[in-house]
Amino acid sequence: MLRIDLSQEELSQEQLRELEAMWRRCARRIILATTLAGCGHPGGSLSSLHLLLMSYAIMRHDPQQPRHPARDRLLVSHGHISPAVYSVLVEYGYASEEAFLMEFRRAGSAFAGHVEQTVPGVEWNTGNLGQGLSAACGMALSLKLKGLKDRRVLCLMGDGEQQKGQVIEARRFAVKFDLDNLMVIVDRNHLQIGGDTDLIIPQSIRDEYRATFWNVIYLCDGHDFAAIYRALRRAWLKEVENPARPTAILARTVMGKGISFMENVARWHGEALKPDMAREALKELGYDEDIEALFERRKAYVNFVKPFDVEVDYPDIDPGQPVVYGPEVKLDNRSAYGKALRSLAEINNLPGERPKILGFSCDLEGSVKMTAFKEWSPEAFFESGIQEHHAAAAAGAASREGFAVFFSTFGVFAVCETYNQQRLNDLNHTHLKVVATHLGLDVGEDGPTHQCLDYLGLLQNLFGFSIFLPADPNQTDRIIRYVATHPGNFFVGMGRSKTPIILDEEGRPFFGEDYRFEPGRADWIRRGDDGTFICFGPLVSRALEAREILAKEGLSIGVLNMASFRPLDTRAILDAALVGPIVTAEDHVVDTGLGAAVARVLVDAGVVVPFRRCGVSTYGSSGKPDDLYRRQGLDPQSLAQKMKELIKG
């Protein structure tokens, strides 16, 4: 395996010859793999190939231990150049050429169309452009926190994706947090799908990087190994204007480089060569290939290699002592979250040691109650500014590096604005704890732009996310301790307002000393004989009030709290159906949340029961939460009325 020591000022002739030979083999694989698959991205692959090959030659990495903690990282942000990435990983001993050529872009194979971690050596699944640098920031800050100060994160990016706004967010973040271990290489071939980048969107990438305080190295031939080496070496050794700041190498490249008829032709961005043209291309590379035979082999090939399984890297977190808030307390769940997070930090982020818990916030630290955490663990807190897209992706990447990472902001930003970043986190099997405050109409006077009514409707689509919705500060405390101590993606959602402590029938805290949170277990706050309110969050106390109203009329109504929305306690729902009528109540769009979930459970089980879904059926307005609830029939009186109607048929 080629390994070049940076003490060398220049590449030797022998190294150059070896790199050229490697390039030739890789270019062949790129052509073959895409032609055999009948699709893929050969043009950009050839554009980035020299840069990739050279990077791996100077990085510290080990194909035998692809996830060695002290490795340098190379993150490819423009994931469509997967043919180049896989080719180079074959060259450096991470994957087999046979598997790549035979399996590329086939259902169930590790060799996906956009790079995925199923191939060892791939650091991050990418594909939606403009998110890679954020993930690279998450990795770079993690290396620093781990004390691996001389390790580097290289982020290879396309030039088209420089248009995405998230990229400038990431650049500013990198500067704020002194990520001098971060390098960007921009594959500047001046072509994107639609043609010339300058015609699609006029942009001076160099000026934009400089305007955000980055060092910029211009590399006028991104296919000249000697020049690439010099630029990479300079960046690596921080021979730049400001060594405390990250560095970008803008490498002028040619789409389709190396195949005469592919060069500078936008068509080959996303189109494979037909076999005849592929044969021509391979001839230019010096190969005489029997492509038909390869097609036949591919048809017969069925034993796919096992996708690489990235081990879970999750810290051992001490959950500490739960806090029990007494009946007299009037607190918002946000504050209970903030207190739990601080107390977790006190026992897990020990002074002088590497922190285990990190926090990310987006200019709402006070509102989301992260201040106490920040004060205890300033080195573990990442105030990211009004840059939610970046922050969500960076937090996701950091959560894969052996930290328990909390990402907190209002629901509209943590879910609505960054849904796609959370989706890509989920595809990357992160261990992120998204704790969103200010959900629902409970936001109140800030009005509809700030009222997140759709968190369940959205997050249900992310298969890897568990979804928890605490009913009061006690349950919040327990849920936060639960998610801190468990790997995986979790969403914990809460409103803005103060909420009464939920009590049992004896007037003691329902979620008291003996309570343990368990995913998939609903809480029977009260049992009833005549019907059940199924609800969560701020609707629990309102359902309890509705129960009191109905008790005066001689009706006995149960209240079932679904704090664990996913996994869902279907058994409890079916138990409720055995009792009688069900009214679901939620501060959420009525068709996409709890009521809809209960409907699915009932229908799937073939159960018929008088049933009414109460929720939000139009955008909220700006006013006090109680007024807003009343306008949507979510106040105790309306809930009681609806239950009565159901019972009386």
Add this chain to the structure above:
Amino acid sequence: MLRIDLSQEELSQEQLRELEAMWRRCARRIILATTLAGCGHPGGSLSSLHLLLMSYAIMRHDPQQPRHPARDRLLVSHGHISPAVYSVLVEYGYASEEAFLMEFRRAGSAFAGHVEQTVPGVEWNTGNLGQGLSAACGMALSLKLKGLKDRRVLCLMGDGEQQKGQVIEARRFAVKFDLDNLMVIVDRNHLQIGGDTDLIIPQSIRDEYRATFWNVIYLCDGHDFAAIYRALRRAWLKEVENPARPTAILARTVMGKGISFMENVARWHGEALKPDMAREALKELGYDEDIEALFERRKAYVNFVKPFDVEVDYPDIDPGQPVVYGPEVKLDNRSAYGKALRSLAEINNLPGERPKILGFSCDLEGSVKMTAFKEWSPEAFFESGIQEHHAAAAAGAASREGFAVFFSTFGVFAVCETYNQQRLNDLNHTHLKVVATHLGLDVGEDGPTHQCLDYLGLLQNLFGFSIFLPADPNQTDRIIRYVATHPGNFFVGMGRSKTPIILDEEGRPFFGEDYRFEPGRADWIRRGDDGTFICFGPLVSRALEAREILAKEGLSIGVLNMASFRPLDTRAILDAALVGPIVTAEDHVVDTGLGAAVARVLVDAGVVVPFRRCGVSTYGSSGKPDDLYRRQGLDPQSLAQKMKELIKG
């Protein structure tokens, strides 16, 4: 009403005195309104107040005709400064002081916490930061298309929101499309919620604007009317470096300006003064106010003014002649969309006249089949680069300006990535036609990052969006003609692959010459006696195949196509339930799409029927659509098998 002619080089002493008096009255209203509401954003309001007052004095506008087509527009991007905006609108005759002070931030009132168009004079509902400039771009390009070349769009922005990536996307777009009629004023008070902007995220706003080719005017005192006037006048008259380009005025301001103890204190960003402090503040302004009496008045005040109702401005579009694709045609729905859009352009965008139909794309023009449209109407086509957040918001704003606007990209970008932009479009009552291609596993080899599996799960939460999913090219053609000719927000979704023409039992196109698309009407492609497949899009042809398989076993199964997902044809679903078992089939997350909707309908109606939901239950992989469908049980054989199991109980 103060109106200053720009032929004046300087403000007169009299004008200065008048502006100062206006400022004092407005500052009073800001203090009073927030204190009476007990919440709101007084600090930023005082920061922006001088800039707002001066802007309205030079703009051409008419409180009697707030939506006069030839008005200049002022869009406030940092919508939390609503107290300042409403105060100034009171000053210029758009609203009553009494209503503002009595109603601010009360449920059902026009005077919302973040600016909304319910108050006349407000151009755009804002609140989530960083989106305003995109909407302003949409307005500016609309004015140009309408030939109102000397009208201006002013976008007043906060400095914190300059951190949002979407802002740089908007800036590049403005330069590309020569929006020299667009001006930005940045209220540069150096404070955001979390404190000093330079500490939150180091940023040189000036360098960043310059790096994107904007003219920049630095205004060192944003509270000096004479200086503001000179800067605004210079920008307005294009006395700048490059008059062909947009101009930003960076105005150095002071948070809480004018009240000694509020100045430069971040706390007053989002907190109202308590009555005692308010009294002190008002004293500084020269007012001795009986605040308690106002509180009493507010309590008794119930007759809210009617919210301003913005009229629908939608062009008269000729739907043209539908195209009927015969049984022999094998086409993707995307291409049918592209052809329909082109043919609509040919009869509605006449050479030399103002276009009625606009198209927005994000570097995927070819894939989403907008090229033919672009070639016919280059002036009406806005290639926006890989900048989906900006493009979605700009397209939304343009759709409110008397154009039928089509926004097309892949589903993951049109829905997942820009969900929050579509949400804000919906809150703004836009008339956008989001036509998303590449939905579902049907995307195939590009893999999970590119497979939008959640479009229904997401878009159902947007109350104003109709949702249509054509089954074949004929239905696509009809649906596109329908949405083009109707105001409102529409989502039209389709896959990537070619799809057979759906035929009736006589072998003629089902969606043939006599077919008219009707929202809320499902299509009985086949009737059956033993059960029904309910499906849409690419699953319709697969359900028909499953029907054939079952026919060989003597079973007669109906196929019901739900091309109109919203409004939903609940009647047709209940009719299907009368027949017998129902299997829903969808290329969508199984818990959040069609199956879930059918479950709701059945439960709400109290109907029990053997029922099975088939859909996507885990992220897809990279491979051929048929392989991916098979892996999730969505191939005809699996569907037939599931139906058989249901029928046999």
